[in-house]
Amino acid sequence: MTNLASQGMKQMNYSKRKRAILHIDMDTFFCSVERLRDPSLEGIPLIVGGNPNQRGVVATASYEAREFGIHSAMPLKEAARLCPHAVFVPPHFDAYLYYSRLILDILERYSPLVEPSGIDEAYVDLTGSQTALGKPAEVAQRMRKDIREKLGLPSSAGLSTSKIVSKIASDIAKPDGFLEVSPGEERQFLASLPVEKLPGVGDSSKSVLYNMGVQTIGDLSLIPPEVLEGKFGFQGRILAEHAKGIDRRAVEVKGKPKSVSREV
Numbered sequence: 001m002t003n004l005a006s007q008g009m010k011q012m013n014y015s016k017r018k019r020a021i022l023h024i025d026m027d028t029f030f031c032s033v034e035r036l037r038d039p040s041l042e043g044i045p046l047i048v049g050g051n052p053n054q055r056g057v058v059a060t061a062s063y064e065a066r067e068f069g070i071h072s073a074m075p076l077k078e079a080a081r082l083c084p085h086a087v088f089v090p091p092h093f094d095a096y097l098y099y100s101r102l103i104l105d106i107l108e109r110y111s112p113l114v115e116p117s118g119i120d121e122a123y124v125d126l127t128g129s130q131t132a133l134g135k136p137a138e139v140a141q142r143m144r145k146d147i148r149e150k151l152g153l154p155s156s157a158g159l160s161t162s163k164i165v166s167k168i169a170s171d172i173a174k175p176d177g178f179l180e181v182s183p184g185e186e187r188q189f190l191a192s193l194p195v196e197k198l199p200g201v202g203d204s205s206k207s208v209l210y211n212m213g214v215q216t217i218g219d220l221s222l223i224p225p226e227v228l229e230g231k232f233g234f235q236g237r238i239l240a241e242h243a244k245g246i247d248r249r250a251v252e253v254k255g256k257p258k259s260v261s262r263e264v
Contacts, residue, residue, distance in 0.1 A: 018183045020126040020136035021251060023166035024143065024157040026103065027175045029120035030060035032153050033095050045070075045086035052080035052088050059091050063175055096120075099151060106146050110139055115251045121170075123163055125251035137180050144178065160186060162247035168197055186245025191218030198242055205232060205239075217243050 026032065030048040035041045045065035050056045058079050061070040068083040079086065100119045107114045110133060113125035124143070126136040133139045136159055144155050158169025160181040168190065173179040181189045190198075196206045198217050208231060214220050220228075221243040228236030241247065 018127075019161045020130065020159065021161060021163055021166050022124040022126055022136070022140050022143075022157055022159050023117075023163065023170045024107070024122055024124065024140075024155055025167075025170045025174070026120040027154040027156055028060050028062050029099075029153075030091060030096055031062040033099050034089055034092070036099075036152055037092070037095065041087060041089070045083050047076070047079055047083075047086050047088045048091050049076050049079075049088065050090045052076040099153065102151055103147060103153070106150065107143060109146075110143055113251045113253060115254055123166070123251045126159075137178075140180075141178060160189075160245075162186065162245065163249050163251070164199065164242045164247035165189065165245050167199060168193070171197070187218075187221060190243065190245055191216065191221070193217045195220050198239065200235065200239060200242065208232075 031041075031046045034046065034048060043064065044062075045068065046062040047065050047070065048059045048061075054076070056076045058070060058072055058074045058076060060072060061074075061079070065079070065083055065086050068086075070079045070082055070086070076088065080088070096119055100116075104114060104116060104122065107122055107124050111124050111126055111129050113128075115123040117123060126133075126139055129139065130136060140157050140159050144157055147153055147155050154176040156170050156173040156176060157178050158166040158171070158173055158181070159178070160166045160169060161183050165181050165186045169179040169181055172193075193216060195201055195209050195214055195217055198220070201209065209215075209220065212223070212231075214223065220239065223240065223243075225237045225240035228240050230236070232239065
């Protein structure tokens with residue numbers, strides 16, 4: 001998947017009936033902003049969260065820190081034990097919100113249909129922008145380039161016909177990559193991935209699915225929707241569709257974030 005993430009999959013042939021949905025996700029956003037504030041933090045294990053000698057959890061860890069097994073929501077003391085030479089900094093939410101708004105400003109230059117999803121990611125519907133701006137994959141790369149050149153921030157992106165597939169693709173493309181899934185190849189793209197890669201499958205539902213013999217998204221796609229509904233309620237039917245790459249949700253314009261309470 002690494003080569004796919006760096007090179008992208010074959011060029012999509014979109015039509016008026018095929019949507020072009022981009023999911024763009026800022027790479028270790030809090031760490032990236034802290035490095036803009038203090039360039040000396042570049043290239044070293046960096047943890048945003050606060051003082052490791054006090055109670056608290058990791059908000060974001062740089063990729064250098066993640067190599068030591070550190071991840072978001074881990075207790076700061078545990079992170080310090082795993083990587084004692086890491087640099088710990090307190091979060092600066094006003095700065096993150098400021099850059100989040102600038103990122104959305106750039107995205108909205110390419111499409112009026114931008115849906116923020118948290119402070120560091122967004123969906124962009126490029127379906128109607130093809131005539132004016134060109135092929136969606138090329139537009140997506142220009143957007144990432146603009147964010148990098150104008151703000152100094154790295155991002156990863158996934159492009160497909162649906163939200164769910166694009167989000168998974170952007171995750172696989174990390175760090176600083178782009179992955180495109182062509183129309184008609186959604187189910188094939190998802191099939192070999194671990195079932196926990198599917199948004200909505202947490203630790204509890206993963207355990208239930210593993211007990212059912214379901215380990216990959218492809219396995220999940222073979223389970224009848226009514227069986228999954230019996231296990232998970234209405235969410236089970238959603239999982240059944242998403243496992244096949246089916247996601248009819250539209251990109252909904254919600255406006256720029258006005259607070260960081262959700263992230264906190």
